[in-house]
Structures are given as C-alpha cells and as structure tokens.
Amino acid sequence: MFSLILLAWFAAPALVRRGFRAPRRLEQSSPAELGLAYREIRIPTARGKQLFGWLIPAPLSGPQPVVAALHGWGGNAEDMLPFAPLLHRAGLGVLLVDARNHGRSDSDTFSSMPRFAEDLQHALDWLIEQPEADPARLAILGHSVGAAACLLVASHRRGLAAVISIAAFVHPAEMMRQVMAVHHIPYWPIGRWVIGYVERTIGHRLDDIAPLYTLQAIHCPVLLVHGDRDRTVPVAAAETLYAHRYSDAVQLWVIPGVAHDSVEAIQAHGDRLLQFLNIAMNRDK
Structure with a gap:
C-alpha cells in the first residue's frame, strides 16, 4: 500500500494535468451552411485569452432575446449548431462560443468546468453590450460539462431569464x-x-x-434535459438533480431513445424547449 501511495504522489500531478487537456476539434462548417446570417466574433476572457464564437442575430432588428450555448468537453461551437435554426425560427438570437482550449479559441494551461463557466460569464458580459441583445431576456444552454458550467454561472449571476441544462452530471x-x-x-x-x-x-x-448544489442557488427557471439512453451520464443523474430542486421553477424533461451526444435529436423535440423559453422570457402571449 505504501508503494501505491508513493506512486500516486509522484504520478498523479502529471496524470491530472493530462486529464485536464481536452482534445481540440476545429469547426468544419458555419451557420451560413444552414442559411443563417451571423457574425464571427472574438470575446476577451480570463488570463488575457480570446474566445472564438458566432453571433446569429434574431430575425427582427433591435434588442432581442438571445440564447448563449456552450458545448461539452472536447466539443466546439459547431456541436451546438443544431439548436440555431430552431431558435432562430422562433425569433431568438443565438450566441455559440468555444471554451478555451476548444475549437478556435485560445489555448490555456488546462481546461476545467469552472473555466468553462468563467468563459461563459465573459461571453455574457460581452453579449449584454451588443445592440442585437436584450439584456433582460438572455438564456443559457449547455451540454454535459457545458451544462454544469451553465448551472454554476446561473448560481452566481442574477438577471438570466432561463437555463437549459442538457446531460449534466450530479457531482x-x-x-x-x-x-x-x-x-x-x-x-x-x-x-x-x-x-x-x-x-x-x-x-x-x-x-x-457541483450541479447538485449550484442548482439550489439559481433563481430563474431551469429545464433539465436528459436522454434515457445516456451511458456517459445516466438519466439517474437528472432524476437526482430534479429530486433536489429548489422549487417548481425547475423542470425535468427525459427524452426517450436519446444518448449523451445526440444533440441533433433536439430538432425532433424542439416544441418543448421553445415552450419553456417562451414562458421564461414572457413571449407566450
């Protein structure tokens, strides 16, 4: 046992650093391929780094509601593109960003869920200054680690209209x-x-x-979305989070036949997501 402890003492730092090194995949397409007008943007974030992203304005001019979306570990903004046509048709703007060390964003020493959240905070700070965005009607949407980051951001940031968490873990x-x-x-x-x-x-x-605890500090509506065939983060995680919800402002939506990375499946189930956003943003009238 003592030899195991010595091995952990010397090997763990290198192994942990390697574990925090996310695989980088560059975007191969853009919103233009979906027929969407957009701006390619750079957003300043922590440690003097820059985030790459796409801002897809809402169909109407002037300040409009916007959904900021954040990918999961090893992903990029392109992974979240399936949401864009759905949201845009509903009259919403969409902000898609790459976390540091992902996609076309700057490199940094390591990646972690708190750094995902830090990048999302900076993206929101940038977004509220844009003429296309209504600061009173901003929602955030994340997948996996990005979902946990959304819950962490919303636990500290007031003024968000809604949070959509897809396939978040418990702890x-x-x-x-x-x-x-x-x-x-x-x-x-x-x-x-x-x-x-x-x-x-x-x-x-x-x-x-941990989402188990950050969820309880959020003051806006939250939609927990999970596929019942998720093997990476089993659906029991969403059920546990829902069981520890702070109020009825938290909703649970389990999608049959959907796995962890089936983001594109949202196209077939978009009405439920839009209904949630419309109510949260007072657009259901």
Whole structure:
C-alpha cells in the first residue's frame, strides 16, 4: 500500500494535468451552411485569452432575446449548431462560443468546468453590450460539462431569464470516482488524494461547483434535459438533480431513445424547449 501511495504522489500531478487537456476539434462548417446570417466574433476572457464564437442575430432588428450555448468537453461551437435554426425560427438570437482550449479559441494551461463557466460569464458580459441583445431576456444552454458550467454561472449571476441544462452530471467527485473504479484505483487513500489535488489545481472545492448544489442557488427557471439512453451520464443523474430542486421553477424533461451526444435529436423535440423559453422570457402571449 505504501508503494501505491508513493506512486500516486509522484504520478498523479502529471496524470491530472493530462486529464485536464481536452482534445481540440476545429469547426468544419458555419451557420451560413444552414442559411443563417451571423457574425464571427472574438470575446476577451480570463488570463488575457480570446474566445472564438458566432453571433446569429434574431430575425427582427433591435434588442432581442438571445440564447448563449456552450458545448461539452472536447466539443466546439459547431456541436451546438443544431439548436440555431430552431431558435432562430422562433425569433431568438443565438450566441455559440468555444471554451478555451476548444475549437478556435485560445489555448490555456488546462481546461476545467469552472473555466468553462468563467468563459461563459465573459461571453455574457460581452453579449449584454451588443445592440442585437436584450439584456433582460438572455438564456443559457449547455451540454454535459457545458451544462454544469451553465448551472454554476446561473448560481452566481442574477438577471438570466432561463437555463437549459442538457446531460449534466450530479457531482464531479462522483464522476471521478467512477473513472477511478474503472481503472481499479482505490478511493482511499489514492483516489481521495487525487481529488484533493484536483481541487487545489482548479482552485475550487468540488462541493462548491457541483450541479447538485449550484442548482439550489439559481433563481430563474431551469429545464433539465436528459436522454434515457445516456451511458456517459445516466438519466439517474437528472432524476437526482430534479429530486433536489429548489422549487417548481425547475423542470425535468427525459427524452426517450436519446444518448449523451445526440444533440441533433433536439430538432425532433424542439416544441418543448421553445415552450419553456417562451414562458421564461414572457413571449407566450
């Protein structure tokens, strides 16, 4: 056991850093291929870095409601493009951004869910200054790690109209324990030490950023969306989050036959999503 502890002590930092290195995929298309007008943008974020993104204005001119969408780990803005035609047809603007170390955004030392949230915060700060956006009618939508980042942002940021969380996990420590179990790494003492190292590296206690707890601090309507065939983050995660909801402003929508990365399936189920947004933004009249 002592040799295992020594191995963890020396190897864990390099392994954790490698785990925080997201695979980068560049966008291969653009909103233009869907017939959508857009602006290619650069948004300043933390540590002097720049985020790449697309702003797709609403069909009507002037300040309009906008949905800011954030991809998952190893993804990019193109992954969230399937939402754009649906939202645009409904009269909404759409902001799609790449987190740092993803897509065409700048590189940084490592990626983490709090850094996803930090990038989303900066994207929203930029968005409220744009003439196409109505600051009183902004919603955020995220997938997987991006969904957890949306919940973290909304737990601190007032004034958001709505949050849509797709395939969010319950707690990052739980996800880490599952990964370690697959690799036969004992939680005590090695796994617990690794989790402590991760907390020190990202600068946050995992309890403070876990969707299980951030959800309870959100004051706007939240829609939890999950596929019942998700094997990466099983649907039980959404059911657990919903069971710990702070009020009836949190809704749960389980989509039959949908897996973790089936973002495009939203096209077949868009009415429910639009109904939620219209009510949250007072557009249902």
